[in-house]
Amino acid sequence: MAQSEAEIQRQKEMQQAEELLFSGRQELGFAKGLFLGNFVADWVMPYPRLDPARQAELEGALAEVRQMLDRNLDPDWIDRNADIPQSLIDGLARTGVLGMTAPKEFGGRGFSQMQYCRILEEIGKRDASTSVFVNAHHSIGIRALLLFGTREQQAQWLPSLVAGEKLAAFALTEREAGSDAANVRMTATPNEDGSSYTLNGEKRYITNAAVSQVWTVMARTPIPGKAGKDAITAFLVTPDMPGVEMIEGRMPKLGIRGTATGRFRLNDVRVPKENILGPLGKGLRVALTVLDFGRTTFGACCTGAAKHCLQLAIEHANSRQQFKKTLGNFDLVKKKIARMAADIYAMEAMTNVTASLIDRGLEDYMIETAMLKVFTT
Template sequence: MSTDHRLSPEHEELRRTVEAFAHDVVAPKIGEFWEQHEFPYEIIREMGRMGLFGLPFPEEYGGMGGDYFTLCLAIEELARVDSSVAVTLEAGVSLGAMPIFRYGTEEQKRRWLPGLCSGESLGAFGLTEPGGGSDAGATRTTARLDEATGEWVINGTKCFITNSGTDITALITVTAVTGRKPDGSPEISTIIVPSGTPGLTVAAPYSKVGWNASDTRELSFSDCRVPADHLLGEKGRGYAQFLQILDEGRIAISAMATGLAQGCVDESVAYAKTREAFGRPIGANQAIQFKIADMEMRAHMARVAWRDAASRLVRGEPFKKEASIAKLYSSEVAVTNAREATQVHGGYGFMNEYPVARMWRDSKILEIGEGTSEVQRMLIARDLGLAG
């Protein structure tokens, strides 16, 4: 099996294009959005016009005809500058649009994917519940089919749902218990709920530690009704579907964590070259040099990890363990690099006007979202045959 992860000319061209966009368009504006907890609609629209939301989807649905590796390249470059913009793309594609592409009917794909691929609309993935957390199988949200009206009737609550309440959110894909299996365990299915559906209440945005320019909310469903044909995939297969979606999404989160880790290196190198203490740049001190060298080493190895997992996915090979390794390693690397970059910047690293302050606050959630570090260790151990 090849382990050569050098970029093709097409991939390198995309990477450079997104890198330039991140530095020329995102970097000058995002600090103000982040400080004011505002969603950067114009930046997201420009990303849509670039085709970033359609990267891994076929052209027949409005996509760019790329693959998951291509998407992750774009996510990493955005995260080198800002994680709020990066997670909006990551969640909009891997959690919002990908379930419809993977499991939707032809009619569902043609109805929803063009808008999602263009960035004119966003999708959200309603999985996590207030009492569930990592135990996604303990879903309490229910959906029953009203035979008289031919509608699903949904009741329950979801929390921490990204992209669920923006002005351009088009749909939320919701996991819900739709019955019981012969052994008494819950039968979980996935249902598409369009934004604005009566019975769906979208709460105010959370007050968060980081990702302040992204949209994250709680959702509640009270006799929320959608047509029967809004079932996504096979009834009772929702649990298996979202496990696959999360496996893929962990690679994208790893790419985002790698971008943040590399962004910490970028900012630290630039600061160390210009900040003087005791008559010379602090970058001339070996203590600072070694600190930044270790940061670069960690970012490099995180990149190797996600590219390996993404390459396996694209080739159709097993990738579950490699995705968990990449997600676990890169998220912890991002937290470490953010802490070290703040130390390199000294007191200025504690000021929000410096990007490393945002990176420090943005990094921690990477060890939690789409599977905590503890869950990743559990999955890796299970793959090694160490059953619990």
């Protein structure tokens, strides 16, 4: 069956985005190379570790974050009330969690990706809703600003986001777009005077949508000089702009109930051209890059949760008795716990290695983050 023009255009955008993502000297990612028989040992061996200064910095931050979580995080309350209390959000901001990897000049802590993953692992160990909330705000919510924002945009938007005065969300998902990032249908039409764009369309399953004040929104813009052609562009949108309609602020869920997963519509929302993130028409590159970062840090969140589950399983196996011996003395239970430990080791290793590839400046780690999404999350 012949492909439609829209399908051909989407494939072309995906190919262009991948080419743009990897613009440096690196020609092949580590995991991608394995499929082609190319093993680049020095990218993963020796096993990545933080240098002593970074490790000491991390341990200090972890101690501070743990004390704050002990005081302010009640996972049972969060699940019962389907909300994250302001006191916890304030604690996350005060300990720097909401801006861990942001530059210090904007109020962040300047942490590496490996350091940040360890922080998120600690949060994920305690509560899934809180770890997803942080991930949505920092790992994808402000990530486009950190990676693609101009100095002026960063100076304008980052300080309040890093300080927790404002929260962020990443708005990509639509009825027919999400993992298929190139299938975005929201439109952004340039206005006649060239000073702004008018956005129309609906987004759904957007974490933090109802509690955030800054959204990174993906929409289709016309390609200059090519009639009838369009491409995805990233915009900074605020929910107080005229025409923003919050259809559903908190969609009901079975799990991670504390997060505000929302659905909103933009009805002729005028967005200044100064709010474009990255080059015009290169929003797919922005989206794919941001998602790669988010998949890495979310892998850390789930690793923390898995470690906690393993701890609970071991405690139960060593305390419950059946047939005059603890469950931990049964071979099948031992095998199950060993399998859990092996899987968690793999989760942790995959997360650390991928984070280290990012920290070292390697550009092609799309396969690694895809593996993290499949295996750890």
